[in-house]
Amino acid sequence: MRGSIGVRRALGAIALATGLAVSITAVPAAASAAVPAAVTVRAALAPMSQAALGRPAYYTYSGYSSAQHRKKGKQLEKKGYRPISLSVTGSRLSAVWAKTGGPAWWCLDGFTAKTYEKELKKLRKKGYVPAIITASGGGYGAAFAGVFEKRNIGWQVQWGMTGAQFKKTDKRQSGKGLALVSLTAYGTASDVRYAAIWHQSSAGYGWVTGHTSAKLTKVIKKNDKKGYFPKQVIVAPDGTYAAVFHRAAGQWWTQYGMTASQLNKKHDSYGKKGYYPVSVDGEYVPRHGTYYAATWYKY
Numbered sequence: 001m002r003g004s005i006g007v008r009r010a011l012g013a014i015a016l017a018t019g020l021a022v023s024i025t026a027v028p029a030a031a032s033a034a035v036p037a038a039v040t041v042r043a044a045l046a047p048m049s050q051a052a053l054g055r056p057a058y059y060t061y062s063g064y065s066s067a068q069h070r071k072k073g074k075q076l077e078k079k080g081y082r083p084i085s086l087s088v089t090g091s092r093l094s095a096v097w098a099k100t101g102g103p104a105w106w107c108l109d110g111f112t113a114k115t116y117e118k119e120l121k122k123l124r125k126k127g128y129v130p131a132i133i134t135a136s137g138g139g140y141g142a143a144f145a146g147v148f149e150k151r152n153i154g155w156q157v158q159w160g161m162t163g164a165q166f167k168k169t170d171k172r173q174s175g176k177g178l179a180l181v182s183l184t185a186y187g188t189a190s191d192v193r194y195a196a197i198w199h200q201s202s203a204g205y206g207w208v209t210g211h212t213s214a215k216l217t218k219v220i221k222k223n224d225k226k227g228y229f230p231k232q233v234i235v236a237p238d239g240t241y242a243a244v245f246h247r248a249a250g251q252w253w254t255q256y257g258m259t260a261s262q263l264n265k266k267h268d269s270y271g272k273k274g275y276y277p278v279s280v281d282g283e284y285v286p287r288h289g290t291y292y293a294a295t296w297y298k299y
Contacts, residue, residue, distance in 0.1 A: 055298060057081075058276045060267060062094035062260055062292065066109055069093040073107055083107045087184075088136045088145045089282040089290055096277045102149065105131070109145035113159060116144040120157065123148050130157045130197045135186035136283065138193075138237075142186055154178065159195030163209050166194040170207070173198040179205050183244050185236035189286050192236045204228075206245040209236075213257055216241045220254065230254045233293035235283035241293065249299070251275070256293035263292045270296040 059076055061069075073083070076097045082105055085096035093109060106128060108119060113135075120130060132147035144159075156173055170180060178198035187193035194209065206228060208219055220230055220243070229248035233241060233256050241256055253270055255262075260282075267277065275296035282292045 057099040060096045063092045085279045087281045088134045094280045104150040106148045111144040129155045132182045134184045138188040154200035156198045161194045185234050189238040209242040210240045232279045234281045239285045251298045254295040258292045
């Protein structure tokens with residue numbers, strides 16, 4: 001693996017291209033695997049009005065078994081934490097929990113695509129919408145997990161998409177007034193698939209898929225000047241990256257191509273500087289091991 005590359009940027013609507021598979025839509029109720037390079041990119045913006053809120057208390061972990069994840073989740077829930085990032089890598093999970101307000105939620109794991117769909121339909125009837133989706137593995141054995149929130153908004157979730165299908169679907173959803181809020185890459189090195197969630201929103205966003213670390217770094221540098229940051233950086237099973245860009249209003253760091261050890265060191269380093277992780281993603285890259293990507297934020 002190449003050494004970590006640090007880049008500092010001064011941030012200032014990107015016009016990234018907006019972008020069968022299984023798709024579920026809802027409207028609101030009336031009323032060859034390349035080794036990822038370790039890359040770091042930094043940006044800083046003038047803080048917005050939420051700066052006074054400061055950094056929320058948070059807890060993060062990676063490589064937990066389902067039992068460890070659920071046990072820790074119950075402990076954190078009792079203390080007022082909620083999941084803001086979730087990633088499944090094989091049978092292991094990574095998550096970020098923050099002590100912030102928000103709607104009622106469910107954090108669930110241990111699904112196949114079929115059982116995820118069943119649970120999704122059950123929660124839909126109770127007023128919950130998918131907020132985070134994550135998957136790992138290929139074929140019928142792919143593992144799914146997610147976070148659901150009780151909200152009254154229009155939404156769509158779709159999985160099993162190729163890169164071309166995702167691009168086409170995103171373009172269609174964007175035209176309906178939906179914005180991409182969660183993306184995951186799974187499958188195999190020779191057959192990468194994407195799953196995504198869109199919510200009713202007028203917020204601008206952008207995304208890229210199938211990028212090498214070098215190409216992604218260029219995209220980040222180009223678009224941070226336009227006021228957007230990589231809210232999510234996703235590791236695909238073929239060693240490429242995807243990313244979702246949202247409007248930035250604070251300072252941030254993002255790093256990708258990390259081992260578990262490097263990720264933990266970055267959590268410690270950025271935590272001491274007042275940053276907290278807003279997303280963590282991991283994926284197994286054949287013949288090279290598991291790699292992680294993360295973004296840290298500070299108002």
